[in-house]
Amino acid sequence: MTKQPDQNTISVEDMYHDKENKINMELSTHLDTNIKNVDILFKDCMDLVKREVDIGKEVPFRVYGVYFDGMVNREILENFFLSRIIDYKNLNGDIFENSKTPTQIIMQHFSATFDVKEVDTMDDMIAAILSGDSGIFVDNSEKGIVIATRGWPNRGVGEPSSENVVRGSRDGFTEIVRFNSVLIRRRIRDTKLKTKMISFGTRSRTDVAVMFIEDIARPELVEDVMERLNKYEVDAIFDSGYIEQLIEDSWKSPFPQTQATERPDKVASGLLEGKVAIIVDNSPFVLIVPTTLNALYQASEDYYQRWQIMSLTRILRYLVSFLSFALPGLYIATLNFQPGMLPTPFAISIAAAREGITFPTVLEILIMEVTFELFREAGIRIPGAIGHVIGLVGGIVIGQAVVEARIISPMIVIIVAFTAISTFAIPDYSLTASFRLIRFFFIGASAIFGLYGFLLAMLFVLAHLSSLESFKIPYLAPYNASDRNGFKDLKDTVLRFPTFMQGTRPIFARENQRIRLRLKKDRAGEDMEPGPKKTSNNKHVNRRNK
Amino acid sequence: MFSHNGKVSVRQVEILLILQMFNTSILLLPRIAANHAGRNGYMLPIVALAFGIIYLFSITTLTNRFKGDTLVEFAPKIIGKPIAYCVLALFAIKIMITTGLEIRMFGEMVSQVMLPKTPIEVIILIMLLTTAYLVKSGIEATARMAEILLYFIFIPLVIVLTFIIVKADYKQLMPFFETDIVSVGKGAFVVSLSFMPIEFMLLLAGLMKKQEKTKQAIVIALITIAIIETIIIISTYAGIGVNESKRQIWPVLTLMQSIQFPGSLIENQEILMMTSWVFSIYMYISAGLYFTSLIGSRTFKFKRENVFILPIIPIIYFIAILPKSLVEAYKYYVGFQYHFGIWFLVPIPLVLIFIAKMRKVGHVNG
Numbered sequence: 011m012t013k014q015p016d017q018n019t020i021s022v023e024d025m026y027h028d029k030e031n032k033i034n035m036e037l038s039t040h041l042d043t044n045i046k047n048v049d050i051l052f053k054d055c056m057d058l059v060k061r062e063v064d065i066g067k068e069v070p071f072r073v074y075g076v077y078f079d080g081m082v083n084r085e086i087l088e089n090f091f092l093s094r095i096i097d098y099k100n101l102n103g104d105i106f107e108n109s110k111t112p113t114q115i116i117m118q119h120f121s122a123t124f125d126v127k128e129v130d131t132m133d134d135m136i137a138a139i140l141s142g143d144s145g146i147f148v149d150n151s152e153k154g155i156v157i158a159t160r161g162w163p164n165r166g167v168g169e170p171s172s173e174n175v176v177r178g179s180r181d182g183f184t185e186i187v188r189f190n191s192v193l194i195r196r197r198i199r200d201t202k203l204k205t206k207m208i209s210f211g212t213r214s215r216t217d218v219a220v221m222f223i224e225d226i227a228r229p230e231l232v233e234d235v236m237e238r239l240n241k242y243e244v245d246a247i248f249d250s251g252y253i254e255q256l257i258e259d260s261w262k263s264p265f266p267q268t269q270a271t272e273r274p275d276k277v278a279s280g281l282l283e284g285k286v287a288i289i290v291d292n293s294p295f296v297l298i299v300p301t302t303l304n305a306l307y308q309a310s311e312d313y314y315q316r317w318q319i320m321s322l323t324r325i326l327r328y329l330v331s332f333l334s335f336a337l338p339g340l341y342i343a344t345l346n347f348q349p350g351m352l353p354t355p356f357a358i359s360i361a362a363a364r365e366g367i368t369f370p371t372v373l374e375i376l377i378m379e380v381t382f383e384l385f386r387e388a389g390i391r392i393p394g395a396i397g398h399v400i401g402l403v404g405g406i407v408i409g410q411a412v413v414e415a416r417i418i419s420p421m422i423v424i425i426v427a428f429t430a431i432s433t434f435a436i437p438d439y440s441l442t443a444s445f446r447l448i449r450f451f452f453i454g455a456s457a458i459f460g461l462y463g464f465l466l467a468m469l470f471v472l473a474h475l476s477s478l479e480s481f482k483i484p485y486l487a488p489y490n491a492s493d494r495n496g497f498k499d500l501k502d503t504v505l506r507f508p509t510f511m512q513g514t515r516p517i518f519a520r521e522n523q524r525i526r527l528r529l530k531k532d533r534a535g536e537d538m539e540p541g542p543k544k545t546s547n548n549k550h551v552n553r554r555n556k
Numbered sequence: 557m558f559s560h561n562g563k564v565s566v567r568q569v570e571i572l573l574i575l576q577m578f579n580t581s582i583l584l585l586p587r588i589a590a591n592h593a594g595r596n597g598y599m600l601p602i603v604a605l606a607f608g609i610i611y612l613f614s615i616t617t618l619t620n621r622f623k624g625d626t627l628v629e630f631a632p633k634i635i636g637k638p639i640a641y642c643v644l645a646l647f648a649i650k651i652m653i654t655t656g657l658e659i660r661m662f663g664e665m666v667s668q669v670m671l672p673k674t675p676i677e678v679i680i681l682i683m684l685l686t687t688a689y690l691v692k693s694g695i696e697a698t699a700r701m702a703e704i705l706l707y708f709i710f711i712p713l714v715i716v717l718t719f720i721i722v723k724a725d726y727k728q729l730m731p732f733f734e735t736d737i738v739s740v741g742k743g744a745f746v747v748s749l750s751f752m753p754i755e756f757m758l759l760l761a762g763l764m765k766k767q768e769k770t771k772q773a774i775v776i777a778l779i780t781i782a783i784i785e786t787i788i789i790i791s792t793y794a795g796i797g798v799n800e801s802k803r804q805i806w807p808v809l810t811l812m813q814s815i816q817f818p819g820s821l822i823e824n825q826e827i828l829m830m831t832s833w834v835f836s837i838y839m840y841i842s843a844g845l846y847f848t849s850l851i852g853s854r855t856f857k858f859k860r861e862n863v864f865i866l867p868i869i870p871i872i873y874f875i876a877i878l879p880k881s882l883v884e885a886y887k888y889y890v891g892f893q894y895h896f897g898i899w900f901l902v903p904i905p906l907v908l909i910f911i912a913k914m915r916k917v918g919h920v921n922g
Contacts, residue, residue, distance in 0.1 A: 347670070347671065348670065348827050350827075351825075351827050459674065459679075459682065460670060460671060461670055461830075462666055462670045462671055462679065462834070463682075465831060465834045466682060466683065466686045469686055469690075469835065470686050470689060472704055472705070473686070473689050473690035473693070473701055474689075476690070476693070476697045476698075476700040476701035477690070477693035477694075477697035477701075484700055486700060489703065489704055489707070490699075490700040490703035491703070492703075493565060493567045494565075
């Protein structure tokens, strides 16, 4: 077990902040005290805009507005708040007659927006200002006002770059937590779709939204997610990748135990399966938990296109993902230990291609694998426009050159290039990364013990996957424990069964909420298959016609 | 939902039992069957089912009296702590010896087919260590692993057997029913010793979620394995002949060598078939390792069940490398099964049931 660092050595506590970095000042009824406090807290923050306005006509009625430049939508602030103050000053009549508090007066008469609220503490006030809202301190009032004016720069809803589809929606998540939750809510218009907000990180105060469907998700799962999220005190969170690594079941595993996606439709369908989504501000990747290996092989498009072709695609995905980590190892094992397994003409042609090459096969493979990993890494760093060209040229030129220089045999180039391409057929990027990693394990095992080593490596990985769990769901479900749901979950695995046959939700959902597709009550007697209504007489005719 | 209580489902028990019974003895089976019943050896597994049912009753009658308990808990209740611990120690030793000899036979096979130059000690040791990795994760992970390996083991087997069955020479099986009853009975008993992993139920039954279905799980496993054994014996006879089956140490392996895939995609496909065997032996050894360590940790009341795995590995390893040659290993393997295989299947459970009834411990109606 890893030891905790000494609690006392790191602390955000000072005169004005408590242990959790919350501000311990009180809101004062004197505006001047509040102004002084804001000046202390935001000392040297030149991007803060502060302005004191007197909105009273005869009696002074001072307010003090604070917001961060660039983080607010100034149109909202100016049209719906400031302009009304100016209008009022030019009008006749008095609004200060009744017994309302100053903040209530402002909210009723000066703000033409729904999203305005009173806050009681300095901490809430400052937190709102830091998130892009505007804070209004009011003289002679023990409360402050927060107007929702968030309007920071963002890139808008774009296409999900890592999960493109030919058919299917093209909106992808952005960096703003609220936009992301909207993209999901637009797909599930149900009051039972719940959003719990927490803030993560003592300094970054990142908004984290936990979304789930109340009556489908198992309550113990939601509880588990919340509990794990509340475990750590961390200074800042910049991406859902941080959270993923802080809430997963096994940190030792190279396999992803949460599903990160840019696609709102994927998240929505996950929620409807009883999973929980974790949206993190500043990250376009939303986490879905729990996940299984099978779920990482499912792409959104699988469900939008015909089942036959998508089943074929699934088979292909499983096959190439196996090859993506196994092929180099298998090649080494067969060539070095069991050449007898290969048909004789093929073995001879490989031997002929290897003539004059000094390196052992393992070294050849390792050189080429490392080179390809290099291309991949360099391809990301090289600026966009030339990146592809350099990658292509590098691949072809270097590949051709090493073969001609007799450093590597052509077979190796084929194998390494094939495995590299194979990894891209897997829909989930994190899973691809795991396969890239375990490929080296397989190469090592095969190099030492041949096919036997390869098989033991395979058993080792399978044993690891069998013991792995994601939020108490076996990682290999529904390939194991499928009897829990009457083997129904197997309809969406290597083969994708037709949509009308997938009437049940998988094991993630509550047991009383497992049905998601059925015939309408008044048509209960009919055939489940889609198509025109069949009467009892022409049913036979139909069958005969088939 | 998935409560982490170290319990397994009925289906998982069925699969575990099937994979554990699907061990090296199946590779030897056609030889044993041919030696006992000649060309009618294929009926031995079916007759052996009768013995299997006896084992089933002796074990389930005992375990059903003590629901939720493994042998480690109920043996002391029946015969008192000192004797119970002796019985448990004997059981652990027996499992370790069987596992050791099994892994030796397996090592010999790997050495013969895949790694002729590698020392057998290394082959055995790395297998043991790989097994330990699974076993340390507990019975739930082991059961899940079994469910996954089922696909890897039986899909290749079905494909290969299909080729054999199509091309085989079935005249080898005739004439029918020429063997006398005594040798069939004796042969069936020997074959029934391949059902020995049922003895693990003495421990496994207590780890089941629905213990009332123990019998069902065992029956399904027994019938499945008897059918597989019959198919394997028939296809070996039909594929390489009865006399050849008697001569070969691994008749099934010879059978695999004899077939030819269409299009000559792969040559020496017996290496490919080793995949199935490596995977199924893996499950057998992991069971041996798990149950021995379970006996240890529960007897000494350790909270962590996997404490004993690492100390057990060297013991099994030394048992495995003890025989000097393949011939000696084979002699020990068959001999040990023949002389000691039955003890924890029938005699000891029966004695325990008898004493339990006399002393009126456990639930009478199960």
